[in-house]
Amino acid sequence: MRDIFRQSKMWHTPSKLKDNYEVVIIGGGSHGLATAYYLTKHHGIKEICILEKNYIGAGASGRNTTILRSNYKTPEGARFYDASVKLYENLSKDLQFNLMFSQQGHLTLGHTDRAMFVMHERAEVNRLVGINTSVVDADEVQRMVPAMQVTDDAEYPIMGALYHPPGGIIRHDAVVWGYARGADRGGAEIHPNSEVTAIHKDGDRVTGVTVNGNQRVNGGTVLSATAGWSSILSEMAGFELPITTHILQAFVTEPLKPILDKVIVSSQMHVYISQTDRGEFLIGSEIEPWTTYRMNGTLNFLQESTRHALELFPQLERARMLRSWAGLCDLSPDYSPILGKTEVDGFLVSTGWGTYGFKAAPIVGVTLAELIATGKTPELIKPFEVERFYTDELVSELGAAAVSH
């Protein structure tokens, strides 16, 4: 009990970098830390350094809307995200840290015949790969979410929804901290305020990186898990990625009585809504269509997302907004991730995460750790190699990954 009030550090920060590591991970977010954790746990690799240019969890890991789900449209995508949700289900126990995973269920609202058609297709794909997803009608939606306004007399009448019981929300910071502590205990080094400013190659083989412009660190394998900043790192390594960087925004209201225990998503209204354990309504929206690296929000987002949230929950009319924020999204052309090997030998990427990277952190960690340790790409992530864009074999998740479609 005494430990509750005692200040203790989750992980320690080494005072300086060594010259050589087996694995150099760029990006101290959920993906980089998870990969380090599973490298130490499953493969016994300890010579790892994680380089984060800001504080740990400063990027997309600390800015997402914490939604977990696996009701994707392609069998490749659905299988991949399902494996991730299953890892999340046992992650608190695995990390010995309460991640407050609330598997409350996830509803994607359908407002048109076309949307309902796509939902039936998604439900079928999910059923075939063993994921619990079904289509429910408007009355059932109203029964599940009594507080929501379900009516025909609306700009976007609710015709039904795709119901996904395993979906839910989790404490995103806790996931980052849990993985950081696990990686640290396993022997990996976590270095915040360490920005990679150059990547070194010997021919087509990566040899190391320069940190903060002055320190050379050698690594046999270099992983870029930098989400929105992926193109900057790949340019240093000498190649282009099929990635564009956009901002995605969200806001929370002040804490309110608990009235919502489902995650509500509406593609057409460009809004997703959940109520956190603290009672705040967490409302997210669509990415801005133009590319940018500036993480400032827009008034346009606040106007549109509040308008749509109020159509569904008119009782929030007088709720005050507590804070809003923006994060960078690395969007790929087919709304599926880009994982694994690149044209530079030893340089791996985890990118193309658009608006769905957080939910994939555990499975990315497991599969990339296996790839680093064995040199072989696991079956689960084979469809997501960057090479698919050169051969035009896309894994289109446009109908299920993006809010707009």
Next chain:
Amino acid sequence: MSFLLNCPICGTREVTDFAFGGEIVVRPQSRPGERELNAYNYFRANTDGVQREWWWHRAGCRTWFQAERNTSTNEVLWTAVPEITDATQAPVSPVAEARAAGGEELR
């Protein structure tokens, strides 16, 4: 952060008036192979800094124009309507060329 764009026809408007057309990529001039064509279709520099890009004044004069914008700050430095090139000199698209030749269709 939202920003303003100076439409070469209409003048300064909010960014919500416009549609973003993406960064300008150099079009393959001769008939490209599959790899080159897909590189042109999908791969981008995604610059953190000043980049040249297409914009469309959707809610105004509906003109396509070019802009130079700093993606780190969203500051728009320059806008102009590109010169109209002679249509007969425009590069033939690979698909049209393949059709005209009656040869294999590109996927």
